[in-house]
Amino acid sequence: MDANAPSGKFEVDREVDTEIAVSILIVAFNSTDLIAACLDSIGPACRRHSHEVLLVDNGDSTTETLVRSQYPDVRIVESKGNVGFAAGNNWLASHARSDRFLLLNPDMELEPDAIDALLEGAAAHPEAAAWGGVTVDAGGSPDSGNAIAMPSLIEFVSTAMGRSIIGNSEMRGIDRDAEVEVLVGGFVMFDRSAWEQVSGFDERYFLYCEEVDLYYRLQKLGHRFWRIAEARGHHAVAHGQGLSPLRMLYRAAGTAEFVRSHWSVPKSFLARFLVWLAAFERVAAGRLLGKWRPRLSAMADGYRDVALRPHLWLHGYDRERGLLARLKGNRG
Incomplete structure (x- = not known):
């Protein structure tokens, strides 16, 4: 256990099932307009590997009601209320049965074979602790959500000057697999042992930067991360309220x-x-x-x-x- 890991947050109450290639974790928040497209995309995205889907509703329970009635194969995990993205994913991970966790935003619609590509990318890069996909716009081109940088003073200065130097550099070569410092948080798969080593997300983070904090703590322990170019999905950023x-x-x-x-x-x-x-x-x-x-x-x-x-x-x-x-x- 990492001495700097958040304490008393992540507790596993499920045995690992090696027959399940990946546990797909979805934290929903008033996502009824988007969740069907997300869930419908999972089957075509994961045709060659076994998987389970877990969902917790951090919102007003309408998403849970819809999923219970229309998607009986999805495992609904009891909600703890609006506890935030980090705590919601930790709660789902504690119920997951695979040795890999795929975090999937409810506003993400995956392209066919996207999860298969991610799992095969993990097999090609087994030294990594996490493998992430690429988000694309309506036209199928990588969007600015992929331009994520590990916080640094250079990055903050460049952003204050009007242009994210490090973030924009991440967009170059995005059509190839690459080792990176930060992966897209809405479509990323973690190795269970690495996740548990740092006790998952730090639950002090309610929304935003929790994944960067997790990568930072994993990186300090020597873990590496790979972006898999063929694993793609369309992300409806912030449910259409990107600049609220x-x-x-x-x-x-x-x-x-x-x-x-x-x-x-x-x-x-x-x-x-x-x-x-x-x-x-x-x-x-x-x-x-x-x-x-x-x-x-x-x-x-x-x-x-x-x-x-x-x-x-x-x-x-x-x-x-x-x-x-x-x-x-x-x-x-």
Whole structure:
């Protein structure tokens, strides 16, 4: 067990079944409009390997009701309420029976043979601890969701300057299998032993950056990750609310939680300042030029609270001062 792993969160209550090639874990949240397309895509995506599908509903239970009535083969795991993406996946993993966990977003629709490609990629790269797919847009081209970078001051500075240097570099060569630092969190498969070594996700993260934190902790133990080019799926980002103010607040809070957890105090402070600066610049640009460039106006609306109410997210998910505490107390 990693001494730095989150404690008391991940407990296994199922025996591993070697006959099941992969356990597919889906954490749903008010996903009734999308879950059918996701579940219907799994069969064609995994034709050559055995699998099980587990789902927990973190939302209002309507997704669970739909799945129970229309997809009897899906194993419904009792909901603990809206506990967040990290805790939801840990809960599902504790019920999974395979020695591999595939995390699948409910807004992901897989291409045929995508899971087969992922499993075969794992066989080709057995030294890795995780193997991820590629997300594509409606036209079938890789989207910007694949441009994920491990947090660094260089990345924060480049983003504040208007362009993610490291993230954009991830888009080059995306048509080939590659070893990378970060995989797409909505379509990624983990080796069970590596997952348990670090106790899965750190449940302090409610939404966003939890997968980056997991890769970071695995990487510190020497684990490696591979992106498998032929494993592809369409991702309906944030259920069509990619730039909603609340979503951007959660993203900022997740980033703040990561740097607070893993970086020195001065470095963490500088990183959070750069996150704020990038948001402020986008709000300013939107207000100055939004009349002529609607995209900038939408971006300004999305980053508004990150820029103008930094006290909401600067402390990450701290129980007393973090975003969840602020929202729960309706303070601001």
